[in-house]
Amino acid sequence: MRQSIEEIVTKLVLPFTEREGFELVDVEYVLEAGHRYLRIYIDKEGGISLKDCQTISNAITEKLDDIDPIKENYFLEVSSPGLDRPLKKDSDFERYKGKDVEVKLYKPLNGQKQFEGNLIGLFDGDIIKISVDDNVLEFNKKEVALVRLSVKI
The missing domain is CATH 3.30.300.70 (RimP-like superfamily, N-terminal)
Incomplete structure (x- = not known):
């Protein structure tokens, strides 16, 4: 290969x-x-x-x-990857647990392609979980175009 x-x-x-x-x-x-x-x-x-x-x-x-x-x-x-660095490696998801992130999807989920919330973590190497307004959202990593730290000004 x-x-x-x-x-x-x-x-x-x-x-x-x-x-x-x-x-x-x-x-x-x-x-x-x-x-x-x-x-x-x-x-x-x-x-x-x-x-x-x-x-x-x-x-x-x-x-x-x-x-x-x-x-x-x-x-x-x-x-530098910048303040809004993308999270790609499993270790990134561990390191930035509890931080605010933006999640962008390839295809809309319930009419929405972009979500912002608090990173709960990466589970089984496949499932990204974030907390949004006391709700837990789960995304399959294959369906996620980008996860990056959210910058608040």
């Missing part, structure tokens, strides 16, 4: 992020407005600085050039 670019880059980047004490949040390779972007999201306790992003960018650029997993031209971006 052919590995995706994201999988190859994740394996490449992980030793560098771990060595520097960062969490590798996500790797994505996307086409936007005719340009390809390789985005690497990192985090650490207390947040990420521009210097942190530069450290990881410098550390992996040569390795990326050596293994050359991407044949097309692309832009490399290393950044």
